[in-house]
Amino acid sequence: MAAPDKAPSLSPPPVDGEVLSTSRPQRLVALAHDAAEFTRVRGQLQGLTMAGHTITLVWLTGEPARELEFLALRRRVRPGLLRSPKALRQVVSTPRRHWRGDRTRLADAIRLDPATLKVVAAADGVMAFGERAKGAVKDVVEGRSVRVPHKELRGWAGLARVWDEFASVAQADGLSPDFAHELAERTAILKEPAPDAVQWMLNDFLTELTRSGHHEQALALLPLIRTEDEDPVEVARRRALLAYTRTSESGREDPDLRASVAELLTATDTVLAAGDVERAAALTTVALGLLFHVELHADKLSTPLIEEPETFLRDWQASEIARTLARPVPRTPPPEQNQPEQEHGHEPDHTRVIVLRGSYPQFSAQLIDALERRPDVDVTVHSWGRRGTTVKGLGVRPEPIEERLRQAVGEEPLDGELATTFGGADAIFIDWADRGALVALMHVPAGVHVTLRIHSMDALSPWLHLIDWSRVDDLVFVSDHLRDTVQRLLGERLAGTRLHVLPNTLDASRIPEGKSEGHRRRLLMIGWAQPVKDPAWALDVLGRLRAHDPQWRLTLVGPDFSPGTVTSGLAYMADFRERLTAEDVCGGVDFVGHTRDITPHLAAAGFVVSSSRRESFGLGLVEGAASGAVPVVRNWPIFASLDGARRLFPAAWVVDTVDEAVERILAHAEEESWSAGSARTRAAVAQRFVDGEPAVALSRIVLGEAQDSAI
Incomplete structure (x- = not known):
């Protein structure tokens, strides 16, 4: 939606009056001496009918114009001889100055027309249009109905124009x-x-x-x-x-x-x-x-x-x-290179790798470092340029879907420049199965080795189902439960793709050697301000701990909640802020905000908490564990049926309830038990997530050197 310099506005709306209602349908009479008067107020009449009011046109001379055809109820006043006893009694009871009036005058003519008098008597209100009708309306409605004040007709013509105005603004x-x-x-x-x-x-x-x-x-x-x-x-x-x-x-x-x-x-x-x-x-x-x-x-x-x-x-x-x-689409032949490779900044005997960093680029930093340490590898980080808004992210957008569909029905990819760029590589690494992955894979020609890594939310996104998996040579998952999820969703579509499970890579430079004073009474969460991280669960744990000892504190590292547009997310944010003010946790939470330097916060924490509803790996938690903080991992509810957390971590780390979390923390609260638990934690991290050098292992997969590592 555009943000125009001057916001357009609609005509002011009608409002409830003493007679006219904006919410209750009414029977109304539009009164005029000559039918031509109705044409001048067509907009008001149309607005009233659009609101559900029933309007009967009543007039003495002329005929309504064709543009008033939407008003089917009409009564032309026809004064005549009165023969029925009831009509004669009405005439006799009417003052002589009235019933002997001029039949060419509107009020007199209506009194001599019983059918019109019935219409007026049945109406909730009478609107007079034209000077002669306005002069007659008092006598016409007397004892029968009420006059609609002219001021109450304001806004009804604008209502009739509302859709024309809407179309114009659109x-x-x-x-x-x-x-x-x-x-x-x-x-x-x-x-x-x-x-x-x-x-x-x-x-x-x-x-x-x-x-x-x-x-x-x-x-x-x-x-x-x-x-x-x-x-x-x-x-x-x-x-x-x-x-x-x-x-x-x-x-x-x-x-x-x-x-x-x-x-x-x-x-x-x-x-x-x-x-x-x-x-x-x-x-x-x-x-x-x-x-x-x-x-x-x-x-x-x-x-x-x-x-x-x-x-x-x-x-x-x-x-x-x-x-x-x-439907798989065969890759196109690689484009011809019109210039020698070294003129493009590459050594002729080097392996050329293009890296697409995906929706969350921080996860590929260690891989890029590992590749760049190879003297025989040239690394290029791809920038989407003008395509950025359509290819970055996991949300549904029409442009990539149409592009993929056109290719699937036999049309060539639209971006020759992109095909040439990817055709100049020997290998491509794509992080995250997002919109960018879909578009990139459509343009990768034959002969280029493709590795794609899936993290978490991308496994639950539509792009997983639109990607042409026949074009992916190696698919990497960061955990077993994530692999199982994707295999169940895609089935035989992965038959031609090698699958690998490799953990995310820790940045050793962020991990402190020791702990600072007070660490045994401090919990830590890294990345917290999303409903999926469920920090309120951690507050419940903190509240229980502070009932034992008010020295317990929780540090939340990372940006605060963003305003967002998701209804449940906004509700969660409000509930969290209210929970934060509760007596059992009030004053016990420290907020750090966004920081690139988490080392001092890792050093200050004796316990690291993952309260998430869904995780594929939990890098912040593993960083905390690597620092020696005793881990407390909620059995991630979304992946609980796959036993996700317990397959990834030692079973002792994982708890099912707040009570179990509190019990685990208190069991390690004193120096001797904490030190033993911390040492076991460091050893487990080294064995599971460090010793295998996952960044190096991933780089070998990207370069096509680790085909035997597939599962």
Whole structure:
């Protein structure tokens, strides 16, 4: 959404008056002497009908214009001879000066028209338009109805223009969350969805509002989405949008989410069969946005991708669009090099390696160092340049999906420059199975050795399912439970890829040799301010410990919570801050903030805590353990069914409950027990994560020198 220099605004909305209601449908009479008066107030009449009011036109002369066809209820005043006893009694009871009036005068004519009098008597209010009607309305409504004050008609014409104004702002790229608030304020009065002409713009607007975290505005506009349409594909798309918005707003899986995905995938297959690749890609983006919604997998205590992957992904895997996107595409031949290699800065006998550092580049630093220490290797760290926003990250975006789909149906990759860049390498290392990995693999030609490493959240992302795994020679996992997760999700698609499990590499320069005073009463967490890290669990542990000894403290190293846009994340942040003020932990937490120098904080801590809901490795925890801090590892709930933490670490490190965590810490709280536990911890870290020199081992895989290490 754009941020225009001057935010566009809509016409002021109508408000409740003494007669007119903005929330309760009413029966109204529009009164005029000549029908031409109605044309001048067409906008007001249309706005009233859009809000659910029923309007009957009543006039004496002329005929309503064609543009008033939306008003079907009409009554032309027809004064006539009164023959029925009831009508005669009415005339007799009416003052003589009135019933003997001029039939060409509006008030007199209406008194001589019983049918019109019935219409007036049944109305909740009468609106007078034109000077003659305004002069007559008092006599017309007397004893029968009430006059609508002219001031109460303000804003109704603007309501009639709301969709024209919306379309104009959308076409000028001026839509914004503030505009959405104004639009919702006005359209809350409307009783019908938005007209067909603006439905596609409104759908796109809601999608962008939801994606950018403005769930309240998106939810307010949801009733305007028309769920019925002649095009079943559009119906499926809108239904999916509703499920996406409701999931985003509530922080929970919408009851209609899975059914709407199934319907949308069927529609997408129809579009794909018709050859409309662009639309099929756009629909696939919506479907994957639902299946891999951040509220379903990222920060929860469980995820269907672990607990029930076959059931959860059944409709996706059965769809033609998924099969097409999973279809292997042979690599293109390597491009011809028009210049000698040494002119490109490479020695002719050196191995040329390109490294793509992925969504979180810090994890590849030790590998790059290991490669650069090799005298026969030239390393280039790839920069995405102009593509950066579309390829960096794990969130669902349409551009990589369309590019992958076009390749899968037989079109060549669009970026010749990228193919040439990767074609100039002997080996490529891709960290994280993210958007960048997908795009890079599409452009890597034959003859280039490809290694990809998966960390954690990328295993639960859509890109895992779109990558052409036939193009990956070696796939590296940082833990056994992560490997098991990916193998279960991808199955036979990994048949031609060698699999390896290698731990993340520790930076020895960050690890202190000894401990500072007071370490046996200090807990440490490195990287904490996300729901997935669940620091509130660590606060519960701290609170229990301080009940034994108020000297216990917790140090939280890393940035604070970011404002974010995820509903459950915002709720978690608020709950954490409230928990922080509780008496049992208040004043016992030290915040360090972002720092590159964790050595003094490692030295100050006698215990290191992993309270996470999900981890594939837990580098901060292992760094703490390497420093001699006694580890306390929560049995990560998302991976508990795979026994993830206990397979990665010594069983003694892992606890299932807060009580067990407190028990483990107190068992090591005194000098003798702590020293023994610290020594065992250092030895375990060395054996499991250091002695094998994982960075060197990974560099050998990247260079194609460790094919026998595959599992």
